[in-house]
Amino acid sequence: PTIYAITPTYSRPVQKAELTRLANTLRQVARLHWILVEDAAARSELVSRFVARAGLPCTHLHAPTPRRYKRPGLPRATEQRNAGLAWLRQRHRHQRAQPGVLFFADDDNTYSLELFQEMRTTRKVSVWPVGLVGGRRYERPLVENGKVVGWYTGWRADRPFAIDMAGFAVSLQVILSNPKAVFKRRGSQPGMQESDFLKQITTVEELEPKANNCTKVLVWHTRTEKVNLANEPKYHLDTVKIEV
Ligand code: UGA
Ligand code: MN
Numbered sequence: 001p002t003i004y005a006i007t008p009t010y011s012r013p014v015q016k017a018e019l020t021r022l023a024n025t026l027r028q029v030a031r032l033h034w035i036l037v038e039d040a041a042a043r044s045e046l047v048s049r050f051v052a053r054a055g056l057p058c059t060h061l062h063a064p065t066p067r068r069y070k071r072p073g074l075p076r077a078t079e080q081r082n083a084g085l086a087w088l089r090q091r092h093r094h095q096r097a098q099p100g101v102l103f104f105a106d107d108d109n110t111y112s113l114e115l116f117q118e119m120r121t122t123r124k125v126s127v128w129p130v131g132l133v134g135g136r137r138y139e140r141p142l143v144e145n146g147k148v149v150g151w152y153t154g155w156r157a158d159r160p161f162a163i164d165m166a167g168f169a170v171s172l173q174v175i176l177s178n179p180k181a182v183f184k185r186r187g188s189q190p191g192m193q194e195s196d197f198l199k200q201i202t203t204v205e206e207l208e209p210k211a212n213n214c215t216k217v218l219v220w221h222t223r224t225e226k227v228n229l230a231n232e233p234k235y236h237l238d239t240v241k242i243e244v
Contacts, residue, residue: 001099008080100172
C-alpha cells in the first residue's frame, strides 16, 4: 500500500527548517505520497519552491484557518487536515480504492523510518506509542492479548482514544467508506480532535496495536523552540534578498 502523509504547515521563521527535516525523513520511505497543506489563503512561494525540490511525490494544497480560530487553546490545523482528507476522497472517487494508509504527520515531530514499516500493514486503524507528549516521556495504548484495553497517559485519561495525532494510521478504505468523517471545530475541545475523529471511524476493540504491542516509541512529539529574532535589523538591511 501507498502511505499518504497529511502535513499541515504554517508560515513562521522555522517553517523551512521543519519542512527540510521532515522531507529528509519522508524521502527515505518507499511508496509515500506527501500531502502538504498550507495554513494560508494561497500557496506560498516559499513552500512551492520547497516542494519542487523536495524529491518525493507531493501534493501541495492550502486551506486557511479562519481568524477567529487562531487563538491559544483552540485546536490547530482542523481545516488543513480536512483539506487533505477531501483531496484523498476526490482522488479516489471513481476507481475502487487502491491499497493505502493515511497518517497525520505534523511538521515538527520526529519520525523513525521503522514507524512507516509498522503502519504500512494497517488493515483498518492501527495505533502505537508517542514519545514526549501528555506531560510524560511517552503515552501508549495498553495492550492485552493483542487488543487495546486502555491508555497510559498523564493527561485526560477520560478521552475515548487517549492518543496524539502522531499515534495512529487509518487505511484508505476506511477513509473512503466513511465519507463524512472529518475533524470538527464545533464541540471539539483542544486535545479531543483525535478522539472525536477516531470515534467516527472505529472502536477501541477494533484497533490494531503496532510497535511490538505498543512497547516501542517510534515517533516523538518534539516541539521546536520559538526562535529568538531580537537582533533582526530594523534599518541596516542585508543588501541582497536571501531565501531563508
Ligand atoms: C498537538 C498535537 O500533536 C497536534 O496534532 C494538534 O493539532 C495540536 O496539539 C492542537 O492543539 O490542535 P502541538 O505541537 O501543540 O500539537 O501543535 P503544533 O505542532 O503547533 O501544530 C500542529 C500542526 O498544525 C503542525 O503541523 C503545524 O505546522 C500546524 N499548524 C499549527 C497550522 O497549520 N496552523 C497553525 O496556526 C498552527
Ligand atoms: Mn507539534
